[in-house]
Amino acid sequence: MLKVENLKVNFGGIEAVKGISFDVKEGEIVTLIGSNGAGKTTTLRTIAGVVRPASGKITFDGEDITSIEPSSIVKKGITLCPEGRRIFPDMTVLENIKIGAYLREDDLSADIERCHRLFPILKERSNQLAGTLSGGEQQMLAVARSLMSKPKIMMLDEPSLGLAPIIVKNIFDIIKTINDEGVTILLIEQNANMALRIADKAYVLETGHITIEGTGKELLTNPKIKEAYLGKKN
Amino acid sequence: MNLFLQHALTGISVGGCYALIAIGYTLVYGILRLINFAHGDIFMVAGYFMIFSFAVMPFPVAIIVTLVATTVLGIMIEKFAYAPLRSAPRMSVMISAIGVSYLLQNLATYLFTALPKAYPAIPGLKKVITIGNISTSLVTILTPIITIVLVMILLWLVNKTKIGLSMRAVSRDYEAASLMGIKLNKTISFTFAVGSLLAAVGSILYFTDRMTVQPFSGALPGLKCFVAAVFGGIGSIPGALLGGFFIGVCETIIKAVGLSTFSDAFTFIVLIIMLLIRPTGLFGEKNIDKV
Numbered sequence: 001m002l003k004v005e006n007l008k009v010n011f012g013g014i015e016a017v018k019g020i021s022f023d024v025k026e027g028e029i030v031t032l033i034g035s036n037g038a039g040k041t042t043t044l045r046t047i048a049g050v051v052r053p054a055s056g057k058i059t060f061d062g063e064d065i066t067s068i069e070p071s072s073i074v075k076k077g078i079t080l081c082p083e084g085r086r087i088f089p090d091m092t093v094l095e096n097i098k099i100g101a102y103l104r105e106d107d108l109s110a111d112i113e114r115c116h117r118l119f120p121i122l123k124e125r126s127n128q129l130a131g132t133l134s135g136g137e138q139q140m141l142a143v144a145r146s147l148m149s150k151p152k153i154m155m156l157d158e159p160s161l162g163l164a165p166i167i168v169k170n171i172f173d174i175i176k177t178i179n180d181e182g183v184t185i186l187l188i189e190q191n192a193n194m195a196l197r198i199a200d201k202a203y204v205l206e207t208g209h210i211t212i213e214g215t216g217k218e219l220l221t222n223p224k225i226k227e228a229y230l231g232k233k234n
Numbered sequence: 235m236n237l238f239l240q241h242a243l244t245g246i247s248v249g250g251c252y253a254l255i256a257i258g259y260t261l262v263y264g265i266l267r268l269i270n271f272a273h274g275d276i277f278m279v280a281g282y283f284m285i286f287s288f289a290v291m292p293f294p295v296a297i298i299v300t301l302v303a304t305t306v307l308g309i310m311i312e313k314f315a316y317a318p319l320r321s322a323p324r325m326s327v328m329i330s331a332i333g334v335s336y337l338l339q340n341l342a343t344y345l346f347t348a349l350p351k352a353y354p355a356i357p358g359l360k361k362v363i364t365i366g367n368i369s370t371s372l373v374t375i376l377t378p379i380i381t382i383v384l385v386m387i388l389l390w391l392v393n394k395t396k397i398g399l400s401m402r403a404v405s406r407d408y409e410a411a412s413l414m415g416i417k418l419n420k421t422i423s424f425t426f427a428v429g430s431l432l433a434a435v436g437s438i439l440y441f442t443d444r445m446t447v448q449p450f451s452g453a454l455p456g457l458k459c460f461v462a463a464v465f466g467g468i469g470s471i472p473g474a475l476l477g478g479f480f481i482g483v484c485e486t487i488i489k490a491v492g493l494s495t496f497s498d499a500f501t502f503i504v505l506i507i508m509l510l511i512r513p514t515g516l517f518g519e520k521n522i523d524k525v
Contacts, residue, residue, distance in 0.1 A: 045409075048413060049412075050409050050412055050413065069417070070412040070413060070415070071412065071415040071416065071417050074413070074414070074415035075415065079413070080413050082409070082410060082413060086407055086409070086410035086413075087410075088402070088403055088406050088407065088410065089406070090402070090406065091399075091402060091403075091406075095399065098399075099399055099403055099414050100414060102396070102399075102400065102414045102415045102416055103414075103415035145414075149414075149415065
C-alpha cells in the first residue's frame, strides 16, 4: 500500500534519513522504533509532504507521491498525527475535530459520532478550549482529528509521549480498534515494548538506517532489541 | 459640552479609519508574525487608485475599482516580496517589507510627483449634517459605523467560516494546519486580501476627509495604526479596533486643547509606555513564540 524506497532526507543541515526502504501492507500495523534522533519523525514528515526528500521514492497504491503537496497527500488518504499532538489550543474540542475534515465536503456527523464513540471524553468536552485538556485527552483529540480525514493509512508519531502508563495502554487499545475498523497504521514509538506488542511488522531505525526488521513478535524476543530498546537483559 | 462632543465625534471618526488600517497589521502579524511595514503605503496607493479611477468613471464604479485594485496589490506584494522568503528568518521578511514600503513611496513620487493631488469628493459624503448643536459631515458619522459593521463581518468570517478556521489554524501552527490539508499560501493570500481591502475602505473614508493625497500620506497614518495594533494587542482584531479608536480620540483631544504639534509624539509615547508595562497589548496573546 505504502512503499518507501531508498529515502534520503536532509534536515537541519544533516542527513537525517540515509536511504531507508520499507513497506506497509493494507490492514497492517507497522512500527518504526528507534531512539531519539534516529530519523523516525523526519521519515513520517516526509511521507506527509511537509518535508522534501533529497532523493528516493514514496509510492501509495502504486502512485508516486514523492514531494507532492501535504493537502494532496491528505486527500489521497494518508494522515499524520504529529509528535507532540499539535492540537489547536485556542479552538474548541469540536472545532479541532472538524478541522481534521477540512478537505471533506460531505456530511461529517457519522464521523464525529465515531470519534465520540472511540473517545467519549471528547464528547463531554466538545465546547471546551482544546488547550485546557490534559495531555492524554489532547492525544486522543489529535487521533480523533486525524481520523476525521477518513484516512486509509494513519501515521502516528509518538502517541505515548509524556503520558501516564494507564493512558498509554488506553491509546494503544484505541489504535488497535482503529486498525480493526480497517485503517492501516504506521506507528513510530520510543515505547518499543507497547509498539511491538501490537505491530504486525516492525523496523528498527538507527541514525538514519534501518538495521533490523521483522514481525512484532520476532523483534520482541530479539536479544539485541531487548537490550537496546526494551530495557531487559537476559 | 458641544465642543467636546464635536471633537469626540471627529476623534471617533479618525479612530475608525485607524482601526481599519490597524486590523490589516494585526491580521498579517497573526498569520505570518510579520509587521507589514508596507501596509500604510498600500493605504496611500489606494488613495491614488481612487483619484485616477474617479477621473474616468462614475463614482460607484470607481469605488469598486479602488477596492479591487488595492486588494490585488496586497496579494501581489505578498506573492513577490514575502512568499519567496517563507522559510527565511523573520528578520529578512521584515526587511523586505521595509523595502516594499520605500518602493511604493518612491514609485508614487516618480509616477505622480510629490505634489499633493486633490482627492475627489464622493457625492453626498461631505454633506453637512446637523444633530442638535453639532454639525458635521456625513463621512464623519459614517466612518465609525462602517468600521464596526466591517469588523463584525470580519469576526464572523474568522470565527464561523471555513476559511476563517483555516486562518486561525495557520496563525497558530503552520505544520499542523498543512497536515489538515489546509493550503498555506492560499490562506496567507486571503489574509492579505482582507487586510488590503479594509485599508482601501479606510483610505476612501480618510482621504475624503483630508482631501489630498501625496506619496508620503501613508507613512504616518501607517505607523500610528501600527501603534494602535500594538496597543490593542497585535494579533487581536477587537484589540486593533479598540486601539484605533483610542489613538484617534486621544489625538483629536490633544489637537483640540491646542497641542497639535504634540499629537503625533503622543502616539509614540503610548507605544513606548505600552511596550514597557504590557508588551502583549490589551488583548494580546500571552505567549507569542511557538514551542
